[in-house]
Amino acid sequence: MKKYAFILYLVLVVLMCSAVVVSAQTSEEELLKKYQAEVQQPDSEIMFESESYITLDTKGKKIWRAPFAGIAEFKVPDEWINAKGGIRAINGTELEEGKGIVELGVNYIVSDEPAYHQLTKLINEAWDGENDYDPDELYDKWGSLLTNLFTIYGISENRDEAGLKTALKDLYVEMGYDAETAQAVIDQMSLIKLGSAGDFNFFLSQNSDEDRSALENADEDYIKEFEAFSSDPGKYAPNFTFARPMGLTEIVEAGTGISFKTKDIEGNEVDTADLFGSHKVTMVNIWSTTCGFCIGELPELIKMNKDFEAKGAQIVGLVYDATDDYTTEEAKDIVDDLGVDYTTLMPTDEIKELFKVQAFPCTYFVNEKGEILGEPIFGAALSEFPAMVDKYLAE
Numbered sequence: 001m002k003k004y005a006f007i008l009y010l011v012l013v014v015l016m017c018s019a020v021v022v023s024a025q026t027s028e029e030e031l032l033k034k035y036q037a038e039v040q041q042p043d044s045e046i047m048f049e050s051e052s053y054i055t056l057d058t059k060g061k062k063i064w065r066a067p068f069a070g071i072a073e074f075k076v077p078d079e080w081i082n083a084k085g086g087i088r089a090i091n092g093t094e095l096e097e098g099k100g101i102v103e104l105g106v107n108y109i110v111s112d113e114p115a116y117h118q119l120t121k122l123i124n125e126a127w128d129g130e131n132d133y134d135p136d137e138l139y140d141k142w143g144s145l146l147t148n149l150f151t152i153y154g155i156s157e158n159r160d161e162a163g164l165k166t167a168l169k170d171l172y173v174e175m176g177y178d179a180e181t182a183q184a185v186i187d188q189m190s191l192i193k194l195g196s197a198g199d200f201n202f203f204l205s206q207n208s209d210e211d212r213s214a215l216e217n218a219d220e221d222y223i224k225e226f227e228a229f230s231s232d233p234g235k236y237a238p239n240f241t242f243a244r245p246m247g248l249t250e251i252v253e254a255g256t257g258i259s260f261k262t263k264d265i266e267g268n269e270v271d272t273a274d275l276f277g278s279h280k281v282t283m284v285n286i287w288s289t290t291c292g293f294c295i296g297e298l299p300e301l302i303k304m305n306k307d308f309e310a311k312g313a314q315i316v317g318l319v320y321d322a323t324d325d326y327t328t329e330e331a332k333d334i335v336d337d338l339g340v341d342y343t344t345l346m347p348t349d350e351i352k353e354l355f356k357v358q359a360f361p362c363t364y365f366v367n368e369k370g371e372i373l374g375e376p377i378f379g380a381a382l383s384e385f386p387a388m389v390d391k392y393l394a395e
Contacts, residue, residue, distance in 0.1 A: 200242070260354060289322070305342045
């Protein structure tokens with residue numbers, strides 16, 4: 001588990017919930033290309049990563065860009081650039097699909113930058129078998145050098161401080177915390193509003209119960225430096241310029257009516273009034289021929305559908321990328337080879353507009369009236385489907 005936690009901080013692309021991510025909108029792509037061009041200039045003082053999971057540090061850089069966290073620009077303070085320890089920003093991304101919350105954690109490194117980067121290199125080499133070090137021991141050392149300065153949160157729908165705390169508490173409960181523990185975490189948070197962009201409000205958060213073990217055996221210089229940086233984080237507010245976060249997951253709201261006509265993969269006409277109307281709950285599994293996770297779960301979905309049918313529910317597939325003859329034939333081969341015996345729909349522009357798909361596989365639940373039930377599930381989540389279907393059947 002330690003290896004994967006470490007990789008979460010380092011990789012540029014993280015497949016959330018084993019999902020294959022759909023490309024960003026054109027306007028966002030153009031802006032990302034502009035940012036990329038900036039950093040490629042000789043002696044550029046800008047640090048930017050083009051994916052939603054990022055690692056930013058202060059080594060020779062005066063500006064950070066974290067567009068997936070809504071940070072169009074952060075002017076790195078001079079005291080950070082010249083610090084004895086390092087400063088690193090990580091995980092500038094949407095916290096969970098469709099929740100309208102983004103975050104960027106800013107950590108103090110209780111080490112000089114060259115030593116920290118050397119340790120990171122040694123860990124990667126150890127896991128790849130390129131040296132004889134114990135990667136778990138190195139990982140523990142790596143983690144022991146980090147302590148949180150503050151976290152930046154952005155939240156949509158013009159929600160205020162109370163709205164952010166409520167949303168975070170709900171998220172912690174979904175992650176497995178009991179309500180009392182989740183509330184205790186929230187109660188330790190101190191929030192400062194930094195600014196707004198569109199319908200997003202941005203806050204700086206510090207937690208009075210934050211783990212400070214990294215400082216326990218640190219040199220006095222590191223301790224004093226950390227205290228100087230963390231004692232009044234509001235002083236950094238003018239350094240931030242915000243924009244609406246990129247790459248946000250759009251979902252179809254519960255209760256939205258879904259109605260369309262299309263053909264199934266065999267060429268038969270399909271009307272959703274008949275398709276959805278025949279079962280109390282329909283699980284619409286949206287997949288792509290290029291998504292290994294999607295194809296890998298189809299055999300289990302075939303078995304699952306038999307159980308669902310006995311309860312008055314069903315699975316319907318939608319092969320999202322079957323928009324040309326070649327891909328359609330490929331989709332047919334997959335369905336035939338695996339023996340998919342439930343209805344597999346062909347995509348249309350109308351269907352793609354109705355179902356907001358940010359990642360594959362993507363699963364929506366629909367009632368017999370053609371209304372969306374709850375929230376979609378992004379990524380391979382076989383273990384969750386039976387409980388979700390039982391829940392919606394009971395409503």
